[in-house]
Amino acid sequence: MTTLAPVRGRAQAPAATADGGNGAKLFNRLCVVCLTLFALIWLVPFVWALITSLRSDGSITEKPTSPFAGGWSFHAYSYAWDNYPLGYWYLNSLVIATLAVLFTVAFCSMAGFALALLQFPGRNVVMALVVAGLMLPTEALVLPQFVEYRSLHLLGTYWALVLPSVAAPVSVFVFHAFFRGIPTPLIEAARLDGASWWRIYWSVCLPISRPAVATVAILTFISSWNAFLWPLLVLSQTKSQTVPVGLSSLVNPSNIQYAEVMASSVLGFLPLIAVFLVFQRQIVQGVATTGLK
Known part of the structure; x- marks a missing residue:
């Protein structure tokens, strides 16, 4: 039993x-x-x-749903590159996105460090404003930003596109969440050794915040590259436009060249696909480490 x-x-x-x-x-x-x-x-x-x-405009118009009609060729790509200033658009987007990444990582990391580790009057109010900025749509800031940058005589320059992206509440929130996860004994040990807060930020916290830096850098690059409304209002000259704004000017309602427009679009978002494929591990690691939802 x-x-x-x-x-x-x-x-x-x-x-x-x-x-x-x-x-x-x-x-x-x-x-x-x-x-x-x-x-x-x-x-x-x-x-x-x-x-x-890869198709011709005639075959697209005649049989739009047949992908193999008319054969494939790279004529649309060569035509788009030779007849449109795609090189200037690429260069403008690359310079603007790179400057936006550098300034956003620098300033937002310092803001997140201060909000996470420093004690100063009004810290909770500042953090509340940062969280409120997450809920504010970008379109609501277009008019006041336009008036502000017009008064500063920055319209038509790269700075009119770079500076608004620096004050990114989501980037401050990512760094704030990461810096709060740093063990307190590590910060206290640095303070006992006589390190200043700037030294702690530059030599202790920033080197171990690579996942957060990679996340903010990649998200800033993608959002800056894909921005359309603000660059459309700020940039007036054709050669100074970015890739999304330049691609929108190719669409002519009276005579749409489908192959050329699609070829330009493919050339426009290929850099984003390359950035994502190369840095996808950093994106996943940064999101998992900082707790970004």
């Missing part, structure tokens, strides 16, 4: 383990199916734009 209970318990354990394993496998398969569907939703427009850019 006493030996039956252990035997029954041993017989039930594999069944429970098998049920748990089947449930985990089913959940993993469901996740794979969902991720595949979302990937296809994103991939189909990209593939369609790529195929359209």
Whole structure:
């Protein structure tokens, strides 16, 4: 009698383990199916734009839903590069995005450091304003920013596009969340050694905040590269425009050249795909470390 209970318990354990394993496998398969569907939703427009850019305008007009009609060629890419100032647009977007990344990482990291580790009057009020800035739409700032930069005579310059991106509440929040996770004994040990707060920020906190720096840098680069409304209002000359604004000027309602427009669009978002593919690990690590949702 006493030996039956252990035997029954041993017989039930594999069944429970098998049920748990089947449930985990089913959940993993469901996740794979969902991720595949979302990937296809994103991939189909990209593939369609790529195929359209390789076709001729006549075949697109005659058979728009047939991807193989008329054959494929790179004529649209050579035509778009030779007839549109894509090189200037690329250079403008690259310079603006790079400057925005440098200034945003520098200033937002210092702001996040101060809000996380320093004690000063009104810190909670400043943090509340930063959180409130997360809920403020960008379009609501267009008019006051335009008036401000017009009074400073900065319209039509790179600074009119770089400076607004520096005050990024989400970047301050990312650095604030990361710096709050640094162990307090590490900061106290640096203070006991006589290090100033600037020394602690530059030599202690910033070197170990690479995930947060990578996250803010990548998100700032992508948002600056994709910005459309503000560069459209600020930049007036054709050669000083960015890639999104320049691509919008290619669409002529009376005579739409589908292949050339699609080829220009593909050339426009290829840098973003390259940035994401190269730095995707840093994005995931930064999001996981800082707790960004």
